Amino acid sequence: MIAELGHAALWLCAALAALQLFGGALAQRGAQAADVAALVRPAAMAQALLAGFAFCCLLWVFAITDLSVKLVATNSHSLKPMIFKLSGSWGNHEGSMLLWVAVMAMAGGLIALVEKRLPEKTMQATLAAQGFVALGFYAFLLLSSNPFERLPVPAAEGQGLNPLLQDIGLAFHPPTLYFGYVGLSVAFSFAVGALVTRQVTPDFARAMRPWVLAAWVFLTLGITAGSYWAYYELGWGGYWFWDPVENASLLPWLAATALLHSASVLAARDALRTWTIMLGVVAFSMSMLGTFLVRSGLLTSVHAFAVDPERGTFILILLALYIGGALLLFALRAGHVREGERFQLTSREGALVFNNVMLSVILGVVLLGTMYPLLTEAFDVRVSVGPPYFNPFGAVFAIPMFLVMMVGPMLRWRRDSARRIQRPVLIIAVLVFVAAVLALILGDMSILALLGFAMAAGLAVASFMPLRGRKLARVPIATWGMVLAHFGIAVSLFGMASESAFTTERLAAVEQGGSVDVGGWTVTLAGVDPVAGPNWTAMEARLVAQRGESDPIIMTPQSRNFWAPQMQTTESALATRLDGQLYAVLGNQADDGRWQVRLWWKPFVTFIWYGGLLIALGGVLAIIGRVLEDLKRRSVRARADERRADRREQGYA
Amino acid sequence: MAFRVILASALCLVSLIIQPIGPAASPANAQDSLPPAPYAYQQLDNPAQEQAAMELMHSLRCLTCQSQSIADSDAPLAGDMRHQVRTRILAGEEPEVIRAWLVERYGDYVSYDPQISASTWPLFAVPLVLLLLAGIILFKRLGRRESQEHSDPGS
16 A cells, blocks of 8 residues: 555656646746746645655555565565665665655755745746656656566565675665765756756856755765775775776766856856856766666676666666757757856966866766777777776876865955965975975885875865965854865875875785784784674684784674575775774685685775765855855845835835 | 667676676685686785786776776686786786786776777877867966956956
8 A cells, every 4th residue: 555655656746747847838938827837836845745755655665574565575675674674775776766856856845945046937947947857757767667566476575685785884875876966956957947047147056056065065975985885895905996886976076076166156256157057967967877877787887786678778768868958958058148257367266267177177088988988888899997097097187186276265256466375385385395205205106196195285285275364263164164175185185195105915825823914913813703693694704903012903804695695795804093994804715724814904094085074074064154144145135125114114104 | 779789788798797696606615616726815925026916907807797806806717817917927027918918818808907099099089189178168268368358457
């Protein structure tokens, strides 16, 4: 019954999305459609409620393990812990699509409820765009991947969930990315609304900005968490492999980064109008690529689950419709957008434009490297594109970007002179140089690691420069956000450079009581014992790790066997210190009874993810700052209106 | 149409890749019964040689895995390839010579470091074009604005 209710709610949602689309479109025609147009906002709110309800229905059937629902039978198991039963509802294709569209509907309902700054027509066009995007998802869910489909005969037991996915980090990793993608689709809807009604104004940028920022925060968190997950769960000690699925989350992040900076320029200075709109279109296209390419199974990697070709074709048609439609609209309408305010090369806008272009080029390179192997495969030519390609080609554009990023925030809007900021620039330049020389002396490292250290040093100091000479208590919250986020980039870069330059690895076959040295640690194999969990058995090693004279610690890496479905995984063990991480993996037992042990000492590797968290925190501060500013502006405006009304009354009196 | 072809081949790949997971799921002894490849899980004594081998192994694809290098994979084939790489490095071969040998054996697909060739030139040409394009955009947007700013400060 619950499943049928959810299914019915989805159909209603689709109808409401259609109403939103046509109501919003008719509203552009003029006053005679006012009746329909007035329905657009309520339709968006109702759709939000119903889509939320449908998702709750799905959660419910998973919570009670209703094995007559096909999705539950194929993806869940009555013995699974409750948290993984629930996360299993979105850990599969159909459920994740439902989560996506439910979050999107709720975002639409929220803007319909609170966004009052923009002209009504622009809002209606925005919600129409939302309806259009949502309609595609509903069609996809209802026609080719119904999450509520029943089995003719209920299954006796579920087929379980991929044990690799039975991990708390991964349970929340995909939804985090999805929230990011949804945020970008909202930004896109705003861009369409502004483009259709030719209202590309600072108000539009202000309305869009919190959504871009929120999307960016979620994407940052999602990428950071995903990278850490890959690092400790896959057991190969790496944190980023330029895997197509990883790239699918990086591409929207790059676009969102560019978009949020460009939207800031539009909001503050009424410049970069078409550029902001274009980035909105690109960011949305990238998030659709991220959502659908992964889902279609086109990108094969640990993340991708096999999907039947019918569904894949559906996905590709949707993708073409969305991206093609967005680009077409942009091509048709962009010419009508008036040029924004002008600025000089040496100005904050100038620096932002430069870095926006750099980000876009990096995006182009990553997109090319990700899609090219798929393209050539169509002609039976198989090539692989990996880190040796992405790292140098990315760096060529990233290094100038980091350099400009050090200086940009110190510049004034519109026009500035290089001489005014001579001194801080000199300090930073000396720092970069000294860091590079130090890195050169310290160790034999790759050129990229060396540049990484130099950039990290310069950026770490430069990110705080905008605060100099200001009363700290009076610095706006959003500025703190920028400072923190930029500093986070420096922290991450430092971690990456250090990981690349100073990691030591030991691979050894150890007998019981034998020990291995790695990066200042002595690791002794105390024993290997069988252990069991709720749905797995494992061999667990007890490793005694000691650094210098400090107290020894026990590490317990496992080699696990799950039985539903059958699968072997390695569970690495980590010991985190301020200056790095000791990473241990247990391999197989050799014929002579010795155990394979793989150990890494990775100095400062954790900084990579601390940096990611700082960046996200910076984004959160920026959202808080901007929203507070908006609220203040709103109340000031309200008070001014009141006063005006008072005066008018007095005048009449 | 082209998309269908991609899709079909991608799905073939999926099925190819899924198959090896089956046997791997039965406990780990598949590997131990293989003929010994000592350098699959054993480092070279000379750290410089080991580092060269490691760098090379990180840029070679494990052909039976999903997006993993042979350095990161526990698949038997990856172990054999690691053994090959380490043995050859130990014999004094240059890493790029080993890569070329592997590419000759397994095709371009095995190397994550695409070399410029008839099938890969766009990978290198497009970034160049992007660089040019970026230069032009920056020049037009920033250069022009500046000159206008000078001639027409009132705008």
